[in-house]
Amino acid sequence: MHAIRLHAFGPAENLTLEKTEDPEPGPGQVRIAVAAAGVHLLDAALREGAQGPAPRPTALPTVPGREVAGTVDSVGEGVTGDWLGKRVVAHLGFAPGGYAELAVTDADRLHEIPENLDFAQAVAMIGTGRTTLGILQFADLGPASVAVIPAAAGGIGTFLVQYAKHAGATVIGLAGGPEKVALVRANGADLAVDYKDGDWPARVREYLGARSVTVVFDGVGGAVARAAVDLLGPGGRHLVFGWAGEGLGSGTPYLVDGVSEQVLGPVMLGRAGGPNPVRTLELRALAEAAAGRLTPAVQRFPLAEAAAAHRALETRGTTGKVVLEP
Incomplete structure (x- = not known):
């Protein structure tokens, strides 16, 4: 098979397409013929070698990527053959291997x-979608809500705009540049503004007049977050789920006591509940997409252009969920 391999930590150019051996499923595992692989910040x-929520690889070379969708083409010992030929999506957890034509994972993932989702859209739901549904557990959105969503043209931002509008909230989406602002407006935001404008x-x-912002969904941090929090009215909430504006791995979100x-x-995960909270959120995300309440926005790159996908994501040159297609 062909796969993207990383031989040394560093810039995006270190991601190279190579021919490598086909993986084989072990007991309790399946092999997926990958049609789409998710790319995440x-x-x-x-x-780059940073230590984040997922442990960095301890052995190089490695095949990055933890979100895949495709067709099951082989099963390991103890796995029913009913899976063969089925269209599936899976988050691989902390085990990488998604940027490839073939990937192995546990059947219980x-x-x-x-039926109404293609492979790339399914990948968007299994990672970005589940995170969005997890964030929304903390926001009681309704017609009285006024939500500010920075990075509203991104993967999570796109879902937040859709969900908030479905709940009847007033939605203010922030994005960088006129093209992204137009996408946010087309996605349903009541007001779409360019955060690059001072x-x-x-x-x-x-626009709000006498009303105040009730919730800020913040995955950006930095100056944009500070300005958004200043718009909150009494009792308003600042929900923090990232700080991309401060740089990858900075670990310094903007917080107000x-x-x-x-x-x-x-x-x-504690809020999600159930014996497997991650799977609980995945099921909720897929159900929202199946019902048409969330519609994934996807930006596709060929597998061979994984380095370009990383560069675009790091420089905020993407919209929606970034996906590699072999």
Whole structure:
């Protein structure tokens, strides 16, 4: 098979397409003929050698990527043959291997893909979608809500705009540049503004009039987060799930006592409940997409252009979920 391999930590150019041996499923595992592999900012941080929520690879070379969708083409010992030929999506957990034509994972990680989703859209739901549903556990959105969503043209931002509108909230989406602003507006935001314009908070205040922002969904941090939090009214909430604006691996979100709440990791999983909270959120995300309440936005790159996909993601040159297609 062909796969993207990383031989040394460093820039995106260290990701190279190579011919390598086909993986074989072990007991309890299946092999997936990959049709789409998700690309995440965490992948880029791990590529650089950063230590994040997922442990960086201890042995190089490695095949990055932890989100895949495709067709089951082989099963290991103890796995029913009913899986063969099925369209599936899976998050590989901390085990990499997704940037490839073939990937192996445990059968209990599989989900069948709803008929109305293609492979790339399914990948968007299994990672980005599940995170979005986890974040939304902390926001009681309704017609009285006024939500500010920085990075509203990104993967999570796209879902947050859709979900908030479906709940009847007033949605203010922030994005960088006119093209992204147009996408946010087309996705349903009541007001879409360019956060690169220094007067964007004044535009929001003018639009809202006597109303105040009730919740800020913040995956960006930095100056944008500070300005967004200043728009919150009494009792408003700042839900923090990242700080991309401060640089990968910075670990320094903007927080305000009594207002800000970090909602990733154990906090999110504890709220999800069930014997397997991660799977609970995955099932919720796929159900939302199957019902048409969430529609994934996907930006596709050929597998061979994984380095270009990483560069685009790191420089905020992407919209929606970034996916590699072999």
